[in-house]
Amino acid sequence: MNLLFFFIFLASCLTAGMTGAVFKPGNWYDSLNKPEWTPPNWVFPTAWTTLYILMSISAALVAAKAGENPDVGLALAVWGLQIGFNTLWTPIFFGLHRLAAGMVVLVGLWLSVFAMTVLFWQIDWVAGVLLLPYVAWTTIAGALNWSVWRRNPHEPVVQLD
Amino acid sequence: MNLLFFFIFLASCLTAGMTGAVFKPGNWYDSLNKPEWTPPNWVFPTAWTTLYILMSISAALVAAKAGENPDVGLALAVWGLQIGFNTLWTPIFFGLHRLAAGMVVLVGLWLSVFAMTVLFWQIDWVAGVLLLPYVAWTTIAGALNWSVWRRNPHEPVVQLD
Numbered sequence: 001m002n003l004l005f006f007f008i009f010l011a012s013c014l015t016a017g018m019t020g021a022v023f024k025p026g027n028w029y030d031s032l033n034k035p036e037w038t039p040p041n042w043v044f045p046t047a048w049t050t051l052y053i054l055m056s057i058s059a060a061l062v063a064a065k066a067g068e069n070p071d072v073g074l075a076l077a078v079w080g081l082q083i084g085f086n087t088l089w090t091p092i093f094f095g096l097h098r099l100a101a102g103m104v105v106l107v108g109l110w111l112s113v114f115a116m117t118v119l120f121w122q123i124d125w126v127a128g129v130l131l132l133p134y135v136a137w138t139t140i141a142g143a144l145n146w147s148v149w150r151r152n153p154h155e156p157v158v159q160l161d
Numbered sequence: 162m163n164l165l166f167f168f169i170f171l172a173s174c175l176t177a178g179m180t181g182a183v184f185k186p187g188n189w190y191d192s193l194n195k196p197e198w199t200p201p202n203w204v205f206p207t208a209w210t211t212l213y214i215l216m217s218i219s220a221a222l223v224a225a226k227a228g229e230n231p232d233v234g235l236a237l238a239v240w241g242l243q244i245g246f247n248t249l250w251t252p253i254f255f256g257l258h259r260l261a262a263g264m265v266v267l268v269g270l271w272l273s274v275f276a277m278t279v280l281f282w283q284i285d286w287v288a289g290v291l292l293l294p295y296v297a298w299t300t301i302a303g304a305l306n307w308s309v310w311r312r313n314p315h316e317p318v319v320q321l322d
Binding site: 002004005008009011012013014015016018019022023024026027028059062063064065066067068069070071072073074076077078079080081083084085087088091092094095096098101105108160161 | 163165166169170172173174175176177179180183184185187188189220223224225226227228229230231232233234235237238239240241242244245246248249252253255256257259262266269321322
C-alpha cells in the first residue's frame with residue numbers, strides 16, 4: 001500500500017471526523033426520544049475511527065491502480081462525494097438539530113458509500129471488502145436518524161442569528 | 162469531457178455549498194469588525210458557484226486520464242481532501258463563530274487547493290488553469306478570515322448545549 005495515498009485519504013477523513021469533535025451530541029442528544037437499540041455513546045467515535053482507517057486503506061489500494069485501470073477515475077470521484085456527505089451530516093444534525101435534513105444527507109451518504117463499494121470492488125476486491133463495515137454502519141446510522149426523526153416530530157431546530 | 166464525472170464532482174461541491182445555505186452569515190457576520198476591502202455579501206455565493214463549476218470541469222478532465230496516467234490517483238486523493246476542508250469551514254466559522262479554528266481549516270484548504278492545482282496541471286494543463294481562480298479566491302478568503310480574527314479577538318464562540 002502507498003503510504004502517501006493512505007495519509008491523504010486519512011486526512012480527508014479527519015476533516016469529516018473534526019465535525020464530530022466540534023459538534024458534539026451533548027444534552028440535546030441525550031434528551032431525545034431514541035429507540036432501545038440505540039448504541040451507547042462511546043460506540044460512535046470508536047466505530048468512526050475504525051471505519052476511517054479501513055476506508056483510507058481501501059482508497060489507497062484503489063488509487064494505486066490509476067494508470068492501469070480507467071475505472072479509478074469514477075471510483076475516486078465517488079470517494080470525494082461520500083466524504084462531502086460525511087462531513088456535512090454532523091453540523092446539520094448535531095449543530096442545527098435538523099433531523100429531517102440530516103436524513104436527506106444520510107440517504108446521499110448511504111447511496112454514495114454503496115456505489116463506492118461496488119466500484120472499488122470491481123477494481124480490487126480487497127478494497128471492496130474493506131468497505132463492507134462502512135456500508136453496515138451507514139445503514140445503522142440511517143435507521144437511527146430515521147427513528148429519532150419520527151420519534152421527535154416537533155423538535156425545534158437551532159436558529160442562527 | 163465526461164458528463165458523469167462532471168456531475169459527480171459537482172454533487173460533491175454541492176455538499177460543500179449546502180453548508181453555506183444552512184449556516185448563513187446573518188446578523189453576527191454583519192456586526193463583525195471587517196477590513197475595508199471585504200467583498201459585499203452577494204459576491205460570495207456568486208464566486209463559489211463559479212468556482213464549483215470550474216473545479217468540477219477540471220476534475221472531470223483529470224479523472225478521464227485514469228488508465229493512462231498513474232498520477233491521477235494522487236491528484237484525486239487531494240481533490241477529496243480539499244472538498245473535506247471546504248465543507249468543514251462554513252459550519253466552524255458561521256455555525257460556531259470560531260474564527261481561529263476557521264483560520265486553521267482555511268490554511269488546510271489553501272494548501273490542498275494549491276497542491277491539487279500543481280498535480281492537475283501536470284496531468285492536463287487546462288485542468289490546472291481552471292483551478293487558478295480557486296487558488297486566488299481561497300487566498301482572499303484566507304486573508305479575510307485572518308483579518309476578521311485579528312480585528313475581533315474577544316468574539317465569543319457559540320456554545321452548543
